[in-house]
Amino acid sequence: MTPAELALLLARAQFAFTISFHFIFPAFSIGLASFLAVLEARWLLSGDDKYLDLFRYWLRIFSVAFAMGVVSGIVMSYQFGTNWAVFSDRAGPIIGPLMAYEVLTAFFLEAGFLGVMLFGLERVGRKLHFIATLMVALGTFISAFWIISVNSWMQTPVAWTTNAVGQFVKSGGWWDVIWNPSFPYRLVHTVTAAYLTTALAVGGVAAFHLIRRHDTPQVRTAFSMAMWMVALVAPFQLLAGDAHGINTLQHQPIKVMAMEGHFTSHPHGAPLYLFGIPDQEHQTLRYAIGIPKLGSLILEHSLDAPVKGLDQYPRDEQPPVAIVFWSFRIMVGLGLAMIALGLWGLFARARGALYSPGWLHRAAVALGPAGFVAVIAGWVTTEVGRQPWTIYGVLRTREAVSAIGAPGVAGSLIAFVAVYTAVFGFGIWYILKMMSRPPHPGETALAPAPTRTAGITPAPARATAADASTETGEAG
Numbered sequence: 001m002t003p004a005e006l007a008l009l010l011a012r013a014q015f016a017f018t019i020s021f022h023f024i025f026p027a028f029s030i031g032l033a034s035f036l037a038v039l040e041a042r043w044l045l046s047g048d049d050k051y052l053d054l055f056r057y058w059l060r061i062f063s064v065a066f067a068m069g070v071v072s073g074i075v076m077s078y079q080f081g082t083n084w085a086v087f088s089d090r091a092g093p094i095i096g097p098l099m100a101y102e103v104l105t106a107f108f109l110e111a112g113f114l115g116v117m118l119f120g121l122e123r124v125g126r127k128l129h130f131i132a133t134l135m136v137a138l139g140t141f142i143s144a145f146w147i148i149s150v151n152s153w154m155q156t157p158v159a160w161t162t163n164a165v166g167q168f169v170k171s172g173g174w175w176d177v178i179w180n181p182s183f184p185y186r187l188v189h190t191v192t193a194a195y196l197t198t199a200l201a202v203g204g205v206a207a208f209h210l211i212r213r214h215d216t217p218q219v220r221t222a223f224s225m226a227m228w229m230v231a232l233v234a235p236f237q238l239l240a241g242d243a244h245g246i247n248t249l250q251h252q253p254i255k256v257m258a259m260e261g262h263f264t265s266h267p268h269g270a271p272l273y274l275f276g277i278p279d280q281e282h283q284t285l286r287y288a289i290g291i292p293k294l295g296s297l298i299l300e301h302s303l304d305a306p307v308k309g310l311d312q313y314p315r316d317e318q319p320p321v322a323i324v325f326w327s328f329r330i331m332v333g334l335g336l337a338m339i340a341l342g343l344w345g346l347f348a349r350a351r352g353a354l355y356s357p358g359w360l361h362r363a364a365v366a367l368g369p370a371g372f373v374a375v376i377a378g379w380v381t382t383e384v385g386r387q388p389w390t391i392y393g394v395l396r397t398r399e400a401v402s403a404i405g406a407p408g409v410a411g412s413l414i415a416f417v418a419v420y421t422a423v424f425g426f427g428i429w430y431i432l433k434m435m436s437r438p439p440h441p442g443e444t445a446l447a448p449a450p451t452r453t454a455g456i457t458p459a460p461a462r463a464t465a466a467d468a469s470t471e472t473g474e475a476g
Contacts, residue, residue, distance in 0.1 A: 008401050010409040011083040014416060016383075018075050020376050021420050025069030027375045030144055030191065031198025032062045033137040036117075038225075040130050049441070050217045057218070057439035058202070060446065061431055063118055068427045075416070083409060087390055087400035093169045094160060094177060095150055102146035110139035118446050141191065148190055152183035154391050155382070156251045168391070181251055185244040192237045193378065196338065197371025199229035204368020205435045207361040214438035220355055222439065223364070227354065231342030238335060242298070249299055252392060254313050255385035258324040260295055261285045262309040270295035270307035278321040283311065319387040327380040334367075334374040341367055 001009075036055055043051035077099075080088045088095075116124055116132035124132075158180050159172035170177050203226030209219045249256045257263075261273045263283045271290035279286050296305040310318055341363055348354045386392055390400040 003406055004398075007404055007406040007409050008398055010406055010413055011401050011404070012397065014083060014409060014413040015076075015079055016380075017413070018072070018079065018416055018420070020379070021424060022069065022072035022076060023375065023379060024372045025065050025072060026140070026144070027194045027197050027372065028201065029062060029066045029069050030140040030194035031196075032058060032065065033133075033140045034195065035198055035202065035225075036062060037130075037133045037137045040133050044126060044130060050221055053218045053439050053441055053443040054222055056443035056445060059118065061434050063446065064427060064431055064434070066114070068424055072420075072424065082412075083402055083404065084390075084400055085402040087395065090166060090395065090400070091154075091168050091391060093163075093167050094153065097174070098146055098150045098153075098178070102143055106139045106143035106146065109142065110136055113139070121445055144191055144194070145187060148187045149178050149180070149183050151382075152186045153177055153180045155186075155386060156180050156182040157391050157394055160394075168394070182244075182247055185240070185247045189237070189240045189244045189378075192233060192240055193371070193375050195229065196233045196237055197375055199226045199233060200338065200341075200364075200367055200371040201369070202226040203230060203364045204366075207364035207368075208435075209438040210355060211357065211361050211365065212438075215355065216438065216440060218439040218441070224349075224354065227342070227345035227349070227364075230338060231346050234335065234338040234342045238339065241332075241335070246299070252386070253308060254310065254317060255319065255324065255381075256299065257308065257310045257313075258319050258321045258385055259328040259381060260299070261288070261321070261325050262295070262307060263321075264311050265307065265309040266296070267306045269293035269304045270299070272298060276325075278325050280318070280321045317388065319385050324381055324385045327377045327384070331374050331377040331381060334370045334377070337367060338370060338374075 036058060039051050039055040039058070043049070043055060113132040113135040116129060117136050120132060121129045157168075159170055159176035160168045161171040163169050202222055206219050206223035206226060209216075210223060245256065245259075260270070261276050261278055262270060263278075263285055269292070271288075271292050272294035273285060273288050273290040276285035276288035276290075293303040296307055297303050299305070299307060310321070344360055344363065345354065348356075348358075348360050354360075388396050388398070390397045
């Protein structure tokens with residue numbers, strides 16, 4: 001390995017480490033912001049304070065997760081100027097405006113209303129506070145919209161040309177750049193994954209407390225709402241993933257061949273490989289276990305449809321097959337487990353045993369972090385499967401890296417690992433510590449209620465008595 005190749009490998013490892021650490025927080029905060037909006041809406045409509053208790057409980061967790069997402073995200077922009085300066089220079093005329101739109105819309109929206117959402121419930125009145133919560137939830141979605149648009153353009157670049165100095169500039173309207181061919185599929189798949197990740201985390205925390213006999217209306221409500229979300233969203237995510245896969249087959253067939261382990265073409269129907277050990281050097285899948293023709297049915301919706309293999313493409317355009325092959329199976333395997341959990345929850349609900357101690361609660365706890373793992377596995381599949389391109393089919397990764405030495409990249413990578421482990425390790429530990437305490441009646445706000453000043457009186461909280469029969473029959 002040459003020094004330049006080592007520097008490229010370290011730069012890729014650094015970006016992979018920082019973005020993997022970063023994305024677990026937005027994946028959580030996107031879904032959690034919407035969950036908080038639902039909780040506050042149900043409190044306002046029903047007057048039942050258990051929803052307010054849950055809102056305040058998860059608001060604390062959201063505040064920490066959101067803060068860590070913002071801090072870890074700042075690092076990403078600096079890497080564009082250090083390790084990936086060539087990419088920034090060449091793609092800046094297209095990527096830069098889209099990132100600026102994210103700041104001008106999502107970031108300003110979140111920054112303007114986040115303080116009201118976190119500290120204003122007892123200060124600004126219920127309706128205005130609910131509007132602030134909705135704006136923060138909308139801001140997280142808009143942020144995802146722009147970031148996914150940028151990434152999707154890099155995956156399926158359209159409406160571009162090059163100027164006199166080799167920079168990529170738009171050749172059509174911005175609408176074509178933003179709504180590039182893969183963007184709608186990636187947006188739906190990513191946002192749905194965020195909602196599913198949050199539902200599993202909320203359900204896992206609630207199930208943990210049910211196992212520990214903290215059987216309160218707040219815990220039951222959280223578990224019920226989470227199980228409804230998993231039951232509804234997990235099957236939808238399977239359909240969204242299938243549509244995304246078909247779109248990827250159309251625009252990035254090499255990635256799909258790596259995901260499926262198809263080193264050789266199948267002119268009369270491809271199997272669906274469940275297991276195997278990719279051997280890229282010899283272009284074969286060793287110890288393959290597959291179901292005949294099912295791969296063609298999934299990819300082409302026909303049992304006998306021909307499917308190309310990696311043998312149809314040059315070796316230097318193939319991604320690292322083993323990484324893509326296994327990360328894809330981790331994502332799909334966890335997705336199927338989520339669907340099974342949702343169906344199990346529906347069955348238990350129909351039998352009136354949703355809150356009864358048993359294996360359902362243990363399974364919910366076990367799958368609590370599954371959404372985060374699946375999200376990272378999905379991004380590994382997407383980004384590693386795009387290699388050797390930074391902008392697919394246009395700019396190779398080795399051409400996008402800065403002219404930097406391996407020792408400098410190695411030093412910054414070690415620093416990132418040390419700092420991230422310490423800072424965000426503590427943050428994750430603190431979130432888990434907050435989750436270890438069950439939500440209880442009378443959850444307090446993040447800030448104490450203000451004293452009466454200048455004729456402004458805090459909005460009184462609506463008091464409701466907990467009815468045991470309603471608690472038992474809570475359906476979420």
